[in-house]
Amino acid sequence: MIMDVPSHAKPKPHARHSAKDLTRRTARRFLLAGFAVVLFVVSGVGIAYHDLQSQVNTIDINDLLDDNRDTRQVADSYEGQAVNILILGTDSRAGANNVDGSEGSEEVAVARSDTAMILHLPADRSRIELVSIPRDLLVDIPACKTADGGSTEPMSYTAFNTAFANGAGASADDDAVAAGVACTLATVEELTGLYIDEYLVVDFNGLITTVDALGGVNLYVDEDINDTEYTKLVLESGCQHLDGATALQYARVRHGVGDGSDRQRMPRQQNLVAAMLRTAKSKNYLTDADALYSFARAALGSLTASPGFGSLTNLAGLALSIGDVGMDQVTLITMPNEEAPWDRxxxxxxxxxxxxxxxMKADTPISEALSDTAAQEPTDSSADATSPDAAQDDQATQPSSSSDQSGTTANETTPTADATPEDPAAQCY
Known part of the structure; x- marks a missing residue:
């Protein structure tokens, strides 16, 4: 006899899909957890990106430039294109730049471009070239729009750094800086025939901050410096480690070393730039995200840049594109010049x-152009000692070498100096 088993007493069969449900639930949890991690990382990167981007102070000078100035289309990060970047160091003493207590004095009432360099990156990114323009170079300065809405008259045989002052006037705000940069850029383009793609402005505080963000720099000083009266810089020759404040003193010093001229100060500024490049390359920022972020945040917050150069994507692209360029492919020179006969x-x-x-316009190495030019120069030793060639300052006409302490490729402009001497700065690293 078959007895009926109460339904509540029958064992409930296991659902055949329960294992699958468990797998699905587990997978779902992992998926949600993974999504949360990705969202956190992406959010963190996004926040970091916007934080860094917000540090950059950008100024647009297009409205201050000549309406007839040429323009050219550029790819993202200038990939596959040569790029010319105007780097200006201003001597404003406003706010944090009042490093010597002279803010408000007549001597520094008008900001000027204390340092001017053109950074050229070739289309193939095989080298880095940096050319300094003497601040006391006599040039033609075109008519410029000023920060207050006015304009200046064109000038001839005027000191180069007057261009920035013409645009900026006596103010130090962003409008004044924009007008100063615009007038300087127009002057540079008229002087060189180059098209300047981007610009970067570094003031005293910006240099201090950037060097400190690098942890200081090591550089080779080729002669003792004893300027106790002006910059207060005292350094012995040889390898030295400089923090930001001392680096600024080194870049500015002109007394207690050499002949006291501004023309001899430029090789020291190039030496400092080379030291900063070496230090940045030694930091391996690409493999140390924390160090890169800390450096970028500090450095970007101290600079003023063109909108294109101030874009992190463009800036990162340019930086990555020259990451493999060795110091032996870095050339820093002072624009060839000679002393004015009537004023040293x-x-x-x-x-x-x-x-x-x-x-630079043809995107060919400037070292080759200088070598070709030197080869065509007459070598008659009886040449008049008062000729421009004889009077020309060696440090103003030769690419930076061990003699001018720049720590860069030494492509001399004279036929007799075709060998590359050992870089003395290398021993400091």
């Missing part, structure tokens, strides 16, 4: 300068 503190361009600008 004023300079005039030479024919070699034309060769430099032509090479």
């Amino acid at each position: 503190n004023r300079a005039l361009p030479t024919d070699e300068a034309d060769a430099v600008w032509a090479a």
Whole structure:
């Protein structure tokens, strides 16, 4: 006899899909957890990106430039294109830049471009070239729009750093800086025939902050410096480690070393730039995200840049594109010039300068152009000692080498100096 088993007493069969449900639930949890991690990382990167981007102070000078100025289309990060970047160091003493207590004095009432360099990156990114323009170079300055809405008259045989002052006037706000940069950029383009793609402005505080963000720099000082009266800088020759404040003193010093001229100060500024490049390359920022972020946040917050150069994507792209360029492919020179016959503190361009600008415009190495120009120079030792060639300052006409402490490729402009001497700065790293 078959007895009926109460339904509540029958064992409930296991559902055949329960294992699958468990797997699905587990997978779902992992998926949600993974999504949360990804969202956290992406959010963190996004926040970091916007934080860094917000540090950059950008100024747009297009409205201050000549309406007839040429423009050119560029790819993202200038990939596959040569790029010319105007780097200006201003001597404003406003706010945090009042490093010597002279803010408000007549001597520094008007900001000027204390340092001017053109950074050229070739289309193939095989080298880095940096050309300094003497601040006391006599040039033609075009008519410029000023920060207050006015305009200036064109000027001839005027010191180069007057261009920035013409635009900026006596103010130090962003409008004044924009007008100063615009007038300087127009002057540079007229002087060189180059098209300037981007610009970067570094003031005293910006240099201090950037060097400190690098942890200081090591550089080679080729002669003792004893300037106890002006910059207060005292350094012995040899390898030295400089923090930001001392680096600024080194970049500015002109007394207690050499002949006290501004033209001899430029090789020291190039030496400092080379030291900063070496230090940045030694940091391995690409493999240390925390160090990169800390450096970028500090450095970007101290600079003023063009909108294109101030874009993190463009800036990162340019930085990555030259990451493999060795120091032996870095050339830093002072624009070839000679002392003005009537004033040793004023300079005039030479024919070699034309060769430099032509090479940069053609995107060919400037070292080759200078070598070719030197090879064509007469070698008659009986040449008049008062000729421009004889009077020309060696440090103003030769690419930076161990003699001018720049720590860069030494492509001399004279036929007899075709060997590359050992870089003395290398021993400091």
